[in-house]
Amino acid sequence: MSDRRLRVSAKRMLTSSICEIELRDPDGLALPPHPPGAHVSLDTPAGQRRSYSITNPAAEADRYVIAVHRQPGGRGGSVSVVDDTEIGSLLTVSAATSAFELVEAPRYLLVAGGVGITPIRSMLHHILGQGRSRVRLVYLTRTREETAYAEELDRPGLVDVVVLHHSAVAGRADLWQWLAEPDDETHVYCCGSTALMDDVRALTMHWRPSHIHFEDFAGVDALGGTSAPFTLTWEPTGGQIAVASDETALEALRRNGVRTSSSCESGTCGTCRLRLVAGETEHRDLVLTPPERESFVMPCVSRAAGAAITVAPL
Template sequence: MTAQVEAAGHVLPVSATQDAIVVARREAADGIAHLTLRPAVGGSFPAWEAGAHIDLHVPGHTRQYSICSSPTDRSSLEIAVLHDPDSRGGSAWVHAELTVGTRVVVGGPRNNFALAPSRKYLFIAGGIGITPMLAMIEAAEHAGKEWRLAYGGRSLRTMAFARELLDTYGPERILLYPAEETGRLDLETLLGVPRALMLVYACGPQRLLDAIEEYCLGWPAGALHLERFAAASDGQGTSGPFDVELSRTGRTVHVAADRTILDAVEEAGVRVLSSCRQGVCGTCEIPVLAGEIDHRDAILTPEDKARSASMMVCVSRAAAGCSRLTLDL
């Protein structure tokens, strides 16, 4: 995982939010709602850059959705949401309730998937993973960089923005792989030979990203940038209990085997900025002063994880053999 990380705060109030209104809605593809939001009281949204997402506060949940509109127009922002049949409430609510005129609470924007400077870019999208790529393509095009997009999906009917992208940029730069017609993304052709001065940005289902990581093992360090829909579930460290020292007060908080660090410190009365609670948004990043970490998030780069200067306290834990962590809390 080599996506860029935005530093989060330490002990802070809940994330700044604002009310927004749905001003337009259309079906971008089968099962994908494309929504345009404007601030409810006028004005503009906070600035963002390509790759950013917002927090959408739905009943009982907070969900993260990539912004798929241009950062140059802050009077509105757009998101596209797939109706996931296995939804735990987020996408189902969006598709059922977010109609034109609906008021909704949003947080952010934040960016864990920033576009780093490069001469060349290869963008790879699987399904709804196309959403962060739209602003990235705009930024690369505006900067005069060399780029291509490889975009895979089940069929053209399910691939949001595919026809618009093809019409705008042409088949030389927009490579479409509707599986029912052409087969799956040809990763061997795309990634089999490392390319100098090129960065790879990929977003999509876990299986696709795992395959991309395998193909990019021989690429230069830092060439691959991923944004995952879910954090790793196969941590190599202990799932047992451990203690966390809060350096600012000297307090020690016990973290039981069935609790997260975030759960434990909140129950102890410490407020930590958090959002997804799944290790995918980067909000709860906390500096680590001592101890070994079992990183289970989908945000930090391998280099960041090796340094272990910070951790996402919603999912990561003490590593095997480490009974105590000291955090800047």
């Protein structure tokens, strides 16, 4: 997946903290396709590698549009993208890839919270092109002023498709009204805060797991859930490294003097990708596609599924 330099061709604030940025090829060339739900990874002006969902329709081949939530208390990536770019800025951007694939289905329920609307909006445009009766969007924000694309979504033509819920006015949303009855013809797609996704997971326990899809734009808790120790073999030297249950494979590599590139360290950017030589992996990242997971691993969040794995640089 090769990177290319793209120009910031437009920029606007959707809310007080969410900035929309349009990226185009400086020479006007077409960009690699971006299926609904896809994302790109880019190098921020401050030097971090970050991933952002593409929000514009997949049919648009001449631009990628991302929406970035500026988070002053974060690791600095979003602040750099918003504050340090202007129209005309050049950014190094990956080709689009998708870990949040929109599968073909008769009907869809899309659930978005806050800036989680970004991949969901691309999906909505795609599905609407196939028929309005196939989709319902439930978009949860605190206030209308904090709702990205509010005017676009809150218009008469979409009144039977889009539900906007503002918790500061209406209180906590009752998602059960849409999730109570499992539907074998409906696929549910959810992107938003950890709390929202936990709610949707709990409310869809009686649905077919294959019909429920999530995108966690905030990244992965590398040590969440069960994290067993394992042995990691670094193929170039044959050295065996013990990875403790409370550390990541990337940290263990560093502890043993192995330097490998990294950036987000939350499984979203792809910078630390290594080649998987042997062993089974518990993949926790949000970057690798199913075919890529046969050959690669993200040591910042993923672990051995058994006692050991062997890895090598790309």
